[in-house]
Amino acid sequence: MTAKDALTERYQDLLSVYLKAKTETTLYKGQQFSRKLLEQQISPEDLVSLHIQVMDQLFPDMSEEMRDSFDFLLEAMIGYGFAYREHQSLRDKQQQLESEIEVAASMQQTLLLSDVPGFDQLDIGVVSVPAKKMNGDYYNFVKSGNSLSVAVADIIGKGIPAALCMSMIKYAMDSLPEEQMKPHLLLENLNRVVEQNVHSNMFITMFHGVYEPESHKFYYAGAGHEPGFFYHAKEDEFQDLIAKGLVLGVSRTTTYHPYEKMIEVGDMVILLSDGVTECRTSKGFIEREEVVSLIRKYMDLPSQKIVENVFQELDRLQGFELRDDFTLIILKRLV
Amino acid sequence: MDIQSCVEVRNEWDIVSARQLGRNMAKELGFGNVDQARITTAISELARNIYLYAGRGKICIEPIDQIGRKGLRIVALDNGPGIREIRKVMEDGYTTSGGLGAGLPGVKRLMDEFSIESTVDVGTEISATKWLR
Numbered sequence: 001m002t003a004k005d006a007l008t009e010r011y012q013d014l015l016s017v018y019l020k021a022k023t024e025t026t027l028y029k030g031q032q033f034s035r036k037l038l039e040q041q042i043s044p045e046d047l048v049s050l051h052i053q054v055m056d057q058l059f060p061d062m063s064e065e066m067r068d069s070f071d072f073l074l075e076a077m078i079g080y081g082f083a084y085r086e087h088q089s090l091r092d093k094q095q096q097l098e099s100e101i102e103v104a105a106s107m108q109q110t111l112l113l114s115d116v117p118g119f120d121q122l123d124i125g126v127v128s129v130p131a132k133k134m135n136g137d138y139y140n141f142v143k144s145g146n147s148l149s150v151a152v153a154d155i156i157g158k159g160i161p162a163a164l165c166m167s168m169i170k171y172a173m174d175s176l177p178e179e180q181m182k183p184h185l186l187l188e189n190l191n192r193v194v195e196q197n198v199h200s201n202m203f204i205t206m207f208h209g210v211y212e213p214e215s216h217k218f219y220y221a222g223a224g225h226e227p228g229f230f231y232h233a234k235e236d237e238f239q240d241l242i243a244k245g246l247v248l249g250v251s252r253t254t255t256y257h258p259y260e261k262m263i264e265v266g267d268m269v270i271l272l273s274d275g276v277t278e279c280r281t282s283k284g285f286i287e288r289e290e291v292v293s294l295i296r297k298y299m300d301l302p303s304q305k306i307v308e309n310v311f312q313e314l315d316r317l318q319g320f321e322l323r324d325d326f327t328l329i330i331l332k333r334l335v
Numbered sequence: 336m337d338i339q340s341c342v343e344v345r346n347e348w349d350i351v352s353a354r355q356l357g358r359n360m361a362k363e364l365g366f367g368n369v370d371q372a373r374i375t376t377a378i379s380e381l382a383r384n385i386y387l388y389a390g391r392g393k394i395c396i397e398p399i400d401q402i403g404r405k406g407l408r409i410v411a412l413d414n415g416p417g418i419r420e421i422r423k424v425m426e427d428g429y430t431t432s433g434g435l436g437a438g439l440p441g442v443k444r445l446m447d448e449f450s451i452e453s454t455v456d457v458g459t460e461i462s463a464t465k466w467l468r
Contacts, residue, residue: 049369074368078376085444086427093427 003040012054019058041088043081048074101160105133108163112170117143121213123334125303127311128327136162137273137325138169142181146213149181152327153206154225154273156247165198169206183208184221184256187245191223191256194249204248207271211263211331218263221256223248226274229292231299233266238292241269268303269331270295275324276314286317295330303330339397339410342382345390350382353394360396361407364467373445374407374465380442381411381461389415389459399464406447406466417455425451 018026052070116124128137136155155162172193186208194204209220222243230241245256277288298309307328342353357378361371385392392413399406418424427440443449448464
């Protein structure tokens with residue numbers, strides 16, 4: 001018996017039982033049968049044809065009008081069959097696209113992965129989690145001589161275009177000469193690259209900082225990036241780490257203001273992307289103070305533990321559904 | 336039955352004649368009612384394309400009898416503007432006359448074999464075959 005014969009037989013059984021007793025049970029079986037039809041990719045016009053065939057057998061004396069009306073129904077079903085097949089083919093295509101994006105996402109992870117360098121004077125913690133498959137946030141550490149530079153960037157926009165743009169930023173940064181590590185000059189350079197190469201509806205915010213262990217100074221500059229925090233251990237207080245500046249890519253001639261801060265033992269520099277402060281809970285956006293109080297709660301732990309705990313709590317608050325890429329970095333001066 | 340029959344397509348009524356021709360031949364060859372409906376729908380779509388985009392052309396229907404298998408071939412011919420981007424019109428979701436699932440990809444799926452040739456400013460020839468099972 002072919003699969004089609006089996007279907008015909010089953011349909012005939014169900015239909016004749018139903019016509020005799022008209023019970024809800026049989027209707028329920030009919031619904032389950034329809035799932036089976038879908039599994040076997042039987043299109044709507046095939047089902048109508050099956051119905052006609054079965055009706056012919058059950059009622060050989062069916063009136064001619066009734067018989068003809070089924071033919072008309074069959075013809076009218078053809079359009080649904082058309083749509084059904086298109087749906088199948090689009091679904092196959094979607095699966096193919098999704099697997100391609102998987103590959104691109106894992107490639108991006110490899111490309112953008114920045115090792116957290118070992119640095120005796122600082123305890124460094126990083127967490128960066130994409131909301132979708134590809135990450136539009138970017139962070140980067142570079143050790144150069146004795147100093148350590150750190151960058152956090154966020155593309156305004158999400159998904160694949162943002163991720164492609166991020167890859168470009170990475171290579172632009174890699175190709176800048178090392179002596180230009182002054183944060184405000186680096187931003188000016190990157191701004192020109194972005195302005196020239198990125199479509200005008202896409203903007204990038206960035207924070208860049210350099211820590212010099214000899215002077216214990218942290219030099220930094222910002223291009224429209226979400227302000228971080230500075231923890232001043234002596235006073236036991238958190239301050240906003242504000243670095244004003246226009247987002248990258250707006251105007252060719254933008255200049256950036258240099259900022260600096262003395263870092264004392266126990267002080268922390270906290271950098272983040274707006275995915276951290278724009279966490280949405282049922283009560284609306286969380287406040288920056290809530291992020292601060294979470295950091296305070298875990299402050300005595302090593303930096304990596306702090307960022308992981310803060311992320312887990314915020315993730316839980318949002319019902320494990322990140323709406324934006326999330327990046328949080330903490331640098332704590334040890335000695 | 337090796338002589339092909341053709342219908343000129345100039346207006347919407349000719350689409351009906353083309354369908355009728357295809358249905359008669361499909362019946363004669365022994366196609367079941369579902370395949371008859373599929374074949375006529377394919378003819379409808381092809382004839383409609385001629386009527387809408389080329390203005391005029393013809394639909395030819397021919398029975399095929401190869402060793403061991405029988406079938407029916409539809410050939411749609413026109414001297415219209417041609418199709419600049421065949422790849423595009425063969426994509427799902429790309430249709431200018433509207434309608435879910437309509438258009439050439441739909442015709443291709445209704446039939447067993449499908450081929451298209453088109454030259455800009457010269458015309459288009461589409462041929463589609465359904466085999467008798």
